[in-house]
Amino acid sequence: MVNSLTLLNQRKIYVTRTLPEEAMKLLHSNFEVEVWPDEMPPPKSLLIEKVKEVDGLISLLTEQIDEEVIKAAGPQFKGISQVAVGFNNIDLKAATKKGIYVTNTPGVLTDTTADFAFALLMAVARRVAEADRYVKAGKWKVPWGLMMMLGQDVWGKTIGIIGLGRIGSAVARRAKGMNMKILYYDVYRNEQAETELGAKYVPLETLLKEADFVTIHVPLLPSTYHLMNEERLKMMKKTACLINTSRGPVVDEKALYKALTEGWIWAAGLDVWENEPTDPDNPLLKLDNVTAAPHIASGSIATRTKMAVMAAENMVAILEGRVPPNLVNKEVLEVRPPEKE
Ligand code: NAD
Numbered sequence: 001m002v003n004s005l006t007l008l009n010q011r012k013i014y015v016t017r018t019l020p021e022e023a024m025k026l027l028h029s030n031f032e033v034e035v036w037p038d039e040m041p042p043p044k045s046l047l048i049e050k051v052k053e054v055d056g057l058i059s060l061l062t063e064q065i066d067e068e069v070i071k072a073a074g075p076q077f078k079g080i081s082q083v084a085v086g087f088n089n090i091d092l093k094a095a096t097k098k099g100i101y102v103t104n105t106p107g108v109l110t111d112t113t114a115d116f117a118f119a120l121l122m123a124v125a126r127r128v129a130e131a132d133r134y135v136k137a138g139k140w141k142v143p144w145g146l147m148m149m150l151g152q153d154v155w156g157k158t159i160g161i162i163g164l165g166r167i168g169s170a171v172a173r174r175a176k177g178m179n180m181k182i183l184y185y186d187v188y189r190n191e192q193a194e195t196e197l198g199a200k201y202v203p204l205e206t207l208l209k210e211a212d213f214v215t216i217h218v219p220l221l222p223s224t225y226h227l228m229n230e231e232r233l234k235m236m237k238k239t240a241c242l243i244n245t246s247r248g249p250v251v252d253e254k255a256l257y258k259a260l261t262e263g264w265i266w267a268a269g270l271d272v273w274e275n276e277p278t279d280p281d282n283p284l285l286k287l288d289n290v291t292a293a294p295h296i297a298s299g300s301i302a303t304r305t306k307m308a309v310m311a312a313e314n315m316v317a318i319l320e321g322r323v324p325p326n327l328v329n330k331e332v333l334e335v336r337p338p339e340k341e
Pocket residue numbers: 085086087106107109110113162163164165166167168185186187188217218219220221223224245246247271272295296297298299
């Protein structure tokens with residue numbers, strides 16, 4: 001008798017990077033698995049070839065899964081399981097049209113990402129990375145400098161959160177612990193955060209004018225592309241810091257360079273960049289008032305493992321014909337209804 005497990009085992013998936021062991025085990029016990037062995041992303045031409053023959057793809061945010069890739073998918077291809085909460089690298093419309101399920105890994109990385117956003121905020125305010133470079137370069141000569149490397153206070157200051165969703169709210173909880181005044185701007189009101197954390201909804205312009213720290217937690221969408229442009233950076237306080245752990249293109253880097261060198265704002269902390277990896281010659285990297293990180297906000301050992309396992313579980317559900325727990329394009333259910341409850 002052919003049972004459903006046998007059928008599932010015959011399914012082929014392509015995984016665009018080696019995932020943590022726990023996730024790989026889950027995949028191997030369910031599917032025939034092929035993995036891209038390199039650390040660099042696979043070329044688009046390879047993705048186009050693979051989607052013709054496999055049943056599912058497990059991807060990272062570095063893969064450009066555009067209309068061309070999706071159009072190439074064979075009729076057996078059912079889903080893309082992304083190991084990230086953001087999915088701006090996938091053409092969702094094209095996937096939905098073709099009946100392809102797309103999933104992400106929300107929730108499990110919320111607190112880890114918020115920890116990093118807050119770490120970056122503190123590092124920028126108190127010049128931690130700059131101080132490290134200073135000491136290691138042998139520049140520390142005065143035993144204790146009354147005016148040496150002075151920073152900005154964090155406690156009791158005003159934080160402005162752009163995008164009060166999961167990660168933005170987790171940042172707000174940390175800010176509350178630092179006795180900060182919390183302002184937020186979002187396209188939706190978050191009444192729970194207003195009640196529980198005392199977060200105050202304000203128009204974006206007010207947030208930019210009043211906040212000492214502006215931290216960005218919106219997804220990358222056409223409406224958030226270059227949200228922080230020259231005009232909005234100019235609205236910020238001269239002593240304010242900008243923190244971006246969302247997606248690089250939400251900030252116009254050329255405008256930010258001007259803001260930091262012409263003194264419109266005090267400093268910035270960037271985990272994400274318009275192009276990743278950012279060019280070593282990016283002028284922002286030459287500035288002492290920029291603290292840079294290589295897109296590692298969700299990068300704790302525990303969280304990356306959870307994300308990978310979640311992505312594997314999403315793929316198992318897709319290929320079993322169930323509605324996966326973290327389906328992003330819900331409209332796809334009308335195009336390809338689930339086979340099972
Ligand atoms: P979420 O969906 O819970 O929150 C996003 C919030 O942004 C929502 O409240 C939404 O209403 C709001 N929003 C959407 N468009 C807006 C606009 N035009 N103006 C103002 N607000 C708007 O998502 P999340 O889990 O908090 O993640 C947010 C983003 O963080 C992800 O999309 C991802 O790109 C990024 N992220 C980065 C890392 C990293 O490693 N740096 C890790 C995780 C997530």
